[in-house]
Amino acid sequence: MSRVLPEPEALAAAVSGRDRLALAQALNLLDDRRPAARQCAAAFLDALPAAKLETGGHLIGITGPPGAGKSSLTASLIQVWRQRGLKVAILAVDPSSPITGGALLGDRLRMHASGADREVFIRSLACRGEFGGLSAEVWPMSLAMLAAFDIVLVETVGVGQKEIDVSKMTDTTCFVAQPASGDSIQFLKAGIMEVPHVIVVNKEDIGMAARKTLSELKNTLRRQMDPEGWQVPALSASAALGSGIDKLADALDSHRQWLLGQGQFTARRQRCQAEWLVKHLREEFGRYGMGLLGGEEALFNALADAPRRSPIAEYERLRERVIQAIKTHD
Numbered sequence: 001m002s003r004v005l006p007e008p009e010a011l012a013a014a015v016s017g018r019d020r021l022a023l024a025q026a027l028n029l030l031d032d033r034r035p036a037a038r039q040c041a042a043a044f045l046d047a048l049p050a051a052k053l054e055t056g057g058h059l060i061g062i063t064g065p066p067g068a069g070k071s072s073l074t075a076s077l078i079q080v081w082r083q084r085g086l087k088v089a090i091l092a093v094d095p096s097s098p099i100t101g102g103a104l105l106g107d108r109l110r111m112h113a114s115g116a117d118r119e120v121f122i123r124s125l126a127c128r129g130e131f132g133g134l135s136a137e138v139w140p141m142s143l144a145m146l147a148a149f150d151i152v153l154v155e156t157v158g159v160g161q162k163e164i165d166v167s168k169m170t171d172t173t174c175f176v177a178q179p180a181s182g183d184s185i186q187f188l189k190a191g192i193m194e195v196p197h198v199i200v201v202n203k204e205d206i207g208m209a210a211r212k213t214l215s216e217l218k219n220t221l222r223r224q225m226d227p228e229g230w231q232v233p234a235l236s237a238s239a240a241l242g243s244g245i246d247k248l249a250d251a252l253d254s255h256r257q258w259l260l261g262q263g264q265f266t267a268r269r270q271r272c273q274a275e276w277l278v279k280h281l282r283e284e285f286g287r288y289g290m291g292l293l294g295g296e297e298a299l300f301n302a303l304a305d306a307p308r309r310s311p312i313a314e315y316e317r318l319r320e321r322v323i324q325a326i327k328t329h330d
């Protein structure tokens with residue numbers, strides 16, 4: 001592979017101006033593991049407008065079991081957001097299982113309802129099993145998209161804590177529940193699933209089963225508060241009929257407003273980055289490596305309070321520290 005590396009400042013300027021080719025090129029760059037590309041990617045991220053990355057736009061994660069209707073709801077949300085004059089970017093992290101993987105083409109087609117719209121950008125990522133698990137570069141890619149779009153939505157599949165962990169790297173997480181599937185409710189009750197910020201039961205057009213699931217979820221939520229004090233709304237919608245979508249968009253925006261009102265917005269972005277850094281270091285160096293950096297929790301807290309740096313530059317800095325520590329230990 002001898003791809004010519006772009007000039008980072010020029011690329012950042014083009015991405016900020018919503019040049020689609022530049023954004024596609026930037027996303028490829030962020031996915032490139034060669035050392036020279038990493039350096040270029042770090043410089044690119046550093047050149048993006050800091051204010052947008054700290055407080056701009058709205059980074060939303062949408063997750064839920066396979067087939068719940070995440071992509072369909074996303075397509076409906078795109079319409080609503082566009083009517084509101086918002087520019088939207090979607091990062092779909094494809095499910096790895098062959099069964100749900102088959103939905104990829106369908107996803108693309110459905111979402112291409114808005115394909116002619118220049119203010120909508122859609123990118124699918126293959127889900128790689130190895131380093132990075134749930135696609136390694138979701139966080140830096142989200143930042144690149146935030147530089148140019150008002151809404152950046154990341155779609156991932158999952159019901160449990162493990163799969164959902166990309167949702168720790170978004171401002172607001174939305175869980176799409178499948179009518180008549182008690183799993184999500186059990187996971188919520190048992191604390192296995194991270195409590196999302198907004199829950200939506202899709203397919204309300206099928207009637208009774210959706211209503212029952214919604215009322216069960218509401219009951220469960222009455223006893224489960226987000227530890228930060230946000231009251232999690234449970235809504236129902238139908239992507240097929242287009243019902244409940246405006247309310248869903250409102251609920252997502254309310255959470256953003258709430259974070260801003262609490263003065264927590266920038267802090268949450270910083271925690272997203274800390275989450276990403278710790279997750280990657282753990283994957284690369286294991287618990288032993290994390291121990292060399294003082295342990296995961298201490299590292300997370302230090303990173304969450306540190307001044308903002310570009311994630312790749314920060315990662316390389318921490319990586320170097322671990323490698324040095326390993327050398328002195330030997």
Ligand SMILES: Nc1nc2c(ncn2[C@@H]2O[C@H](COP(=O)(O)OP(=O)(O)OP(=O)(O)O)[C@@H](O)[C@H]2O)c(=O)[nH]1
Nearest residue numbers: 066067068069070071072100103157203238239240
């Ligand atoms: N009845 C009904 N069916 C729906 C609705 N929304 C989606 N579906 C159907 O549910 C199936 C799955 O929809 P998707 O949007 O692909 O679901 P997904 O959660 O993105 O699925 P994966 O990405 O494969 O996990 C499709 O056959 C849709 O047509 C809805 O509101 N009502």
Ligand SMILES: [Mg+2]
Nearest residue numbers: 070071103107
């Ligand atoms: Mg989907």
